[in-house]
Amino acid sequence: MSLILIAEDEEAMLDIFGQILEDLGHRVLRAPNGEEALMLARTERPDLVVSDHMMPRRTGMELLRALRADERLRDVPFLLLSAATPEGRGEADLFLAKPVDLNTFENAVLRMLREHASPEATPPSKAREKHAESTLDASLREEMLNWVAHEIKTPLSSARLNAQMLLRRQAEATDDERRYTEAILLQIDRMNSLVSSILDAARLSEGKMVLRPxxxxxxxxxxxxxxxxxxxxxxxxxxxxxxxxxxxxxxxxxxxxxxxxxxxxxxxxxxxxxxxxxxxxxxxxxxxxxxxxxxxxxxxxxxxxxxxxxxxxxxxxxxxxxxxxxxxxxxxxxxxxxxxxxxxxxxxxxxxxxxxxxxxxx
The missing domain is CATH 3.30.565.10 (Histidine kinase-like ATPase, C-terminal domain)
Structure with a gap:
């Protein structure tokens, strides 16, 4: 059993992430903002930190950098989640875009815990070091796009995870009940695709999208x-x-x-x-x-x-x-x-x- 710290300002997301990780057999610490997450990490060193990016009282990136600056916590693996595309996200051990698929999230957590426990854990990549040098100089337009992504995709992510959990527990449900749940998931994915496309189109038209060839x-x-x-x-x-x-x-x-x-x-x-x-x-x-x-x-x-x-x-x-x-x-x-x-x-x-x-x- 591992100790996992979750930092997420949306109560529904905090609850569903905590439930998923507890179902996997781990002990979970919950923090509604980045500052409280940092305090909890300094009180009891976690084996993994799972954090949203856009939070009050310290963003996910600010939390990550505070942990990296602490000698006792700098090696704690960090999973960053966001509906936006925060600058410097490559500094995290892993970045997952919201809405997060249930199986993808579970597999990511298990893999990160396994790799961290291994004496031959993968060292920080050059890409991460390169991203660490980037600056948070996003324009007001980009900030607005990230805000829209966060405010729309966060409830979509919560709805999707809850629907997936419901589908998983419908082993004895009727065919109609499972079909209704699958239809909900399909429509959530269509909504997410639409939001992603609108954001991509806006970034492309504004020249904000940068390639990483x-x-x-x-x-x-x-x-x-x-x-x-x-x-x-x-x-x-x-x-x-x-x-x-x-x-x-x-x-x-x-x-x-x-x-x-x-x-x-x-x-x-x-x-x-x-x-x-x-x-x-x-x-x-x-x-x-x-x-x-x-x-x-x-x-x-x-x-x-x-x-x-x-x-x-x-x-x-x-x-x-x-x-x-x-x-x-x-x-x-x-x-x-x-x-x-x-x-x-x-x-x-x-x-x-x-x-x-x-x-x-x-």
Missing amino acids: ETGDLAAFLRGVVREWGELQPQVTFSLKGAGERVELSFDAERVRHILNNLLSNAVKYGGESRRVEVGVTPHPGLVVIEVRDWGQGISAAEVHHIFERFHRASGSEGAGHGLGLYIASALARLHGGSLSAQSTLGEGSTFSLRLPRATRA
């Missing part, structure tokens, strides 16, 4: 993405072409994954009866082209020129989506110095092409 093997990355989608949608046949050899590229994996997830989601959604999606990668001297193709309903020639506009929804979408997915995907491609385009024929399917620049060797 790293050089890696794009082919291996694509194999992982396609494999995940195959597991997520087993009724659809996903194929990958051109990824047999290493394709070295500098890219922000999180943002490129966001682009591909949008394209693959649309390919599944509008793929018609073929239930087939093909992903291809073609390296060129100056760029790499990733294509996502389906054989579904397609897009009319008049409409294809508008699909990357904000709030545009394709005809026949029957109200699905919020009209921001392709706008954000296109903006992220441009942020990489690349582009996103589409070719489509009604009744024959669509092909989306993501072009990413490739540094040429001198």
Whole structure:
């Protein structure tokens, strides 16, 4: 049994996190703000700190830095949670965005406790040291976006965790009861997706989104993405072409994954009866082209020129989506110095092409 300190100013979230951790067999200390959390940590050294970021009387980042400055507490692992994207979050041992999935949260806690207990625990990364040097100089606009994220996503996170706990305990429930709970989870996830998309669109339009590119093997990355989608949608046949050899590229994996997830989601959604999606990668001297193709309903020639506009929804979408997915995907491609385009024929399917620049060797 480990001692875990939770810092969270939302009472509902504090209660549900405490219940989850106690169900795992741990002893829990609860603090409604960062200052009280620091006092509790100094009174009784915890084995793990789980903290929200946007709290009164000391934010999560301020709590983390106070713990790191204390010789007795500097090695305590720190799990930071936030609906916002706080500067310096890489200083924490792990960052999870709200709403937090129940299994993801439990696995993160167990893994951090296990790694901390091991004599061969992973040392602080260079990335964390680099983030430690960053400054909290966010503009008023960014602060407002973070405030909106916190105020909307925090209750969504609480609702999602409670619904997941309810579903877990419905072993003897009727099919209708489980279906109602699953419907609640689905709608919560749709609301969260909408909020995330609105925030991303706002940050992109204001030039606030910053890429964190790293050089890696794009082919291996694509194999992982396609494999995940195959597991997520087993009724659809996903194929990958051109990824047999290493394709070295500098890219922000999180943002490129966001682009591909949008394209693959649309390919599944509008793929018609073929239930087939093909992903291809073609390296060129100056760029790499990733294509996502389906054989579904397609897009009319008049409409294809508008699909990357904000709030545009394709005809026949029957109200699905919020009209921001392709706008954000296109903006992220441009942020990489690349582009996103589409070719489509009604009744024959669509092909989306993501072009990413490739540094040429001198």
